[in-house]
Amino acid sequence: MLIRDLFRSDRPLFSIELFPPKTEKGVENLKRKLREIQPYHPDFISVTYGAAGGTRHTTSEITAYIHQELGMEAMPHLTCVSHSRAEIAGLLEHHRAIGVDNIMTLRGDPPQGESRFEPPPDGFRYAVELVREIKALDRFGIGVAGYPEGHPEAENYETDLRRQVEKVAAGADFVVSQFFLENRHFFRWRDDLRRAGVTVPVMAGILPAQGLEQITKFAAFCGTIVPASLQTELARYTDDPDAAAEAGLEYARGQIEELLAVGVDGIHVYALNRVKPIRAVHEMMAPNEPRPVGASVAQATTYLKNDT
Ligand SMILES: Cc1cc2nc3c(=O)[nH]c(=O)nc-3n(C[C@H](O)[C@H](O)[C@H](O)COP(=O)(O)OP(=O)(O)OC[C@H]3O[C@@H](n4cnc5c(N)ncnc54)[C@H](O)[C@@H]3O)c2cc1C
Structure with a gap:
């Protein structure tokens, strides 16, 4: 099923992102969790794609399991990292064969130990190029990443916004945002995208923090600001991981x-x-x-008050 068709419903979609584990035991464990998740009926589950080697084949295994064994919509991520055009074509062929209808289309993070993304020989430099390639096949729905606080490598917010608009114009069906911890960043960015002519759905990416150290590390990597209020709250539980995760989840609930x-x-x-x-x-x-x-937002505040 094309995810873009799911957005026609009159309710917000609910999707989740998982990553492929490194070991066979980890894969079995994730499959067990997926069976637990099945009754929660996410609209789709996306499965990340690692840097060269490692877990790359597992992305496909987990995607096939979700789709074929559990009957849920699964979207593998695909990146430009270390792939020639011919390899990408082969991977897309394989995805099609296992029943994939949508691809999360990305440039990708540099492999571990490398600080900069180097386009592979005969490969793609930016996600927009991969979007064009996949769009030309006319066989897959296309999701792309977006950055409410700007991509960390971008010159500035405005330039990154322009790149985002180009990525959508190249054929993306929907945008999934990087995680953000203050909704105002998302609202501003979404308004800016709309003003720039982006009409496709824009999903809000939410990462429930598990602890201060974890969220600080992730946020630094992704260029996300951790608000002082969340830092203070999580700092209360540095010796209690369960309480920290509960506080992080409570914060995410407030955002949602x-x-x-x-x-x-x-x-x-x-x-x-x-x-x-x-x-x-x-x-x-x-x-x-x-x-x-x-x-x-003013109406929303009233709505929230009436809702409690
Ligand atoms: C929802 C989501 C899922 C993700 N899943 C994965 C995953 O599975 N695997 C993984 O490795 N990483 C993943 N990432 C991380 C992502 O790959 C990195 O953030 C990466 O650095 C950028 O990928 P992109 O697709 O946004 O790249 P791009 O859209 O290509 O942007 C990368 C940078 O280049 C700039 N740029 C874009 N086009 C041009 C152009 N034409 N000329 C000049 N500059 C340009 C942009 O402003 C940006 O700074 C994910 C991120 C998100 C938000």
């Missing part, structure tokens, strides 16, 4: 509540292969009551 109240095309949960945050977001998104779409 506001996003749903204001109106959003979808919530994409960076679940880091944990079931608990997926269950929590499912519980927030499952209620059948319609959510206002495109309401103002």
Whole structure:
């Protein structure tokens, strides 16, 4: 099923992102978790693609398991890292053969130990080039990444926004945002995209923090600001990982509540292969009551007050 068709429903989509484990035991463990996740009916599950070697083949194995064994929509990520055009063509052929309909189309992070992305010989330099290649096949739906606070390598926010618009114009069906910890960044960026003519759905990426050290590290890598309030809250639980994860989840719940109240095309949960945050977001998104779409923040605040 093409994910772009799912956005036609009158409710925000709920998707989750998982990563392929490194060991056979880890893969079996993730498959068990996927069976637990199945009753939460995510609209789709995306599976990340690692840097060269390692877990790359596992992305395909997990994708096939979700799709063929569990009957859920699965979207593998594909990156430009260390692939020639011919290899990309082969991978797309393989994805098609296992029933994949959508590809998360990315440039990718540099392999471990390398600080800069080097385009492979006879490969692609930017995600937009891969988007064009996949679009030309006319066989897959296309998701792309976006950065509410700007991509860390970009000259500035405005330049990155322009690149984002080009990526969508090249054929992306929808955008999934990098995680952000203050909704105002997402709202501003989405408004800027709309003003720049982007009409495709833009999903909000939410990463429930597991602890101060973890979120600080991730945020530094992704160029995401960690607000002082979250830092203070998580700092209270440096010796209690369960309490820290609960505080992180509570914070994410607050973000999602506001996003749903204001109106959003979808919530994409960076679940880091944990079931608990997926269950929590499912519980927030499952209620059948319609959510206002495109309401103002002021209206949303009223909505939230009436909702409690
Ligand atoms: C939802 C999501 C999923 C992800 N999944 C993975 C994954 O599975 N595997 C993985 O390795 N990484 C993943 N990443 C990380 C991502 O690969 C990195 O952020 C990477 O650095 C950029 O990828 P991109 O597709 O956004 O690249 P691009 O869109 O190519 O952008 C990369 C940089 O180049 C600039 N740029 C773009 N086009 C041009 C142009 N024509 N000329 C000049 N500059 C340009 C942009 O402004 C940006 O600074 C994911 C990120 C997100 C948000």
